Amino acid sequence: MIELTGTITNISPLHIGTGKKTGTFSKTLEYIPGRTIRGMVGYYLYNNNRKLFDDLKISEDSDMQKTRVFFKEAHPMFENSNSISSPLSLMWCKKCESLMQQDADECSAEIVGKKCLHEGKKIPGFITKNSITLKKLQKLKVTTQIETKCPIIRNGHTSPGSDYALSPYHIESIQPGTDFAFRCILEESYIADFKAALKKAGVFSGLGGYRSRGYGTVAIKNFKENQVNEIINKREREIANLSSTVIVANSPIILRLAENSVIGFDTVFSEYASKTSAYAGYDLSLQLSDKYQRISEAFAGGWSIKYGNRVSEIIPCIGHGSCAMISANDSKALASLEVYGVGEMTNSGYGDVYIMEGDL
Numbered sequence: 001m002i003e004l005t006g007t008i009t010n011i012s013p014l015h016i017g018t019g020k021k022t023g024t025f026s027k028t029l030e031y032i033p034g035r036t037i038r039g040m041v042g043y044y045l046y047n048n049n050r051k052l053f054d055d056l057k058i059s060e061d062s063d064m065q066k067t068r069v070f071f072k073e074a075h076p077m078f079e080n081s082n083s084i085s086s087p088l089s090l091m092w093c094k095k096c097e098s099l100m101q102q103d104a105d106e107c108s109a110e111i112v113g114k115k116c117l118h119e120g121k122k123i124p125g126f127i128t129k130n131s132i133t134l135k136k137l138q139k140l141k142v143t144t145q146i147e148t149k150c151p152i153i154r155n156g157h158t159s160p161g162s163d164y165a166l167s168p169y170h171i172e173s174i175q176p177g178t179d180f181a182f183r184c185i186l187e188e189s190y191i192a193d194f195k196a197a198l199k200k201a202g203v204f205s206g207l208g209g210y211r212s213r214g215y216g217t218v219a220i221k222n223f224k225e226n227q228v229n230e231i232i233n234k235r236e237r238e239i240a241n242l243s244s245t246v247i248v249a250n251s252p253i254i255l256r257l258a259e260n261s262v263i264g265f266d267t268v269f270s271e272y273a274s275k276t277s278a279y280a281g282y283d284l285s286l287q288l289s290d291k292y293q294r295i296s297e298a299f300a301g302g303w304s305i306k307y308g309n310r311v312s313e314i315i316p317c318i319g320h321g322s323c324a325m326i327s328a329n330d331s332k333a334l335a336s337l338e339v340y341g342v343g344e345m346t347n348s349g350y351g352d353v354y355i356m357e358g359d360l
């Protein structure tokens with residue numbers, strides 16, 4: 001298997017709906033969910049290359065063992081490097097933005113020979129990996145804009161009226177020229193056709209909402225390919241050197257026991273993690289403690305290509321940045337979780353995780 005990475009740059013404004021609307025205002029997300037990219041590529045392949053659509057099992061919604069392509073969430077980039085979901089366990093100084101020590105009430109960073117002593121806060125959203133190693137916050141902020149549109153009716157535009165359905169509406173969007181880190185995992189033999197499809201899909205299908213209004217045209221380029229085995233070998237050595245390991249949700253994680261969502265890192269998480277590592281050819285057993293976790297709850301939209309490329313259900317799930325201390329029998333097996341993800345709908349970008357050093 002290959003990890004294919006690249007850059008998604010929006011050429012026109014990009015609107016990624018949050019699923020919620022406040023009056024006539026539509027807010028955008030500041031990242032691109034894997035399911036949105038999967039929807040774009042799936043729609044394009046269905047209409048233009050049915051063989052590749054079928055071969056990749058791109059419409060598989062339930063059995064992650066059968067799927068042949070895993071789309072990851074595309075986060076905004078910071079000076080050409082990828083960003084990660086900010087771990088909920090970390091506190092950052094409100095004044096100097098230094099990483100604070102675990103359980104400290106005040107910042108111990110030295111500023112001009114004096115201790116800073118300001119209090120800290122958690123930072124949601126995306127930060128660079130360097131933020132953690134350099135202990136200095138580099139937070140990503142995408143630039144958004146708001147446009148007001150009038151509904152188009154048969155005999156022209158309308159002016160603001162008392163009729164709610166025909167009132168102007170306001171679309172928030174990400175400014176053109178913003179870079180996002182594209183990443184997916186697939187078999188080597190499909191790479192050439194898949195790259196060609198990605199390039200065309202970005203222009204002809206596009207991403208997100210209001211595409212009929214010219215939104216969502218994207219260029220996907222700067223492709224790089226890495227062997228998954230090599231990535232796992234490299235990460236194995238790094239993970240083995242960590243004094244303590246924390247697993248962090250880089251995207252929402254969907255865990256279910258029968259029909260019920262499980263919010264937290266417990267035996268259900270361990271079972272899904274073992275399934276993933278078995279898929280990658282490793283045998284994983286994880287130890288978790290419910291004392292050492294930080295959890296936020298989110299909602300995932302199940303996105304079915306089979307059923308007309310629509311949201312098919314709303315699923316409670318573990319939110320971005322949730323984290324837990326873990327110990328594992330095998331660093332390689334742990335590294336395989338970073339590649340393939342944990343839980344359900346890992347082909348749509350859910351369940352993306354990374355491992356870091358830390359205490360909770």
Ligand SMILES: [Zn+2]
Nearest residue numbers: 093096107116
């Ligand atoms: Zn400080």
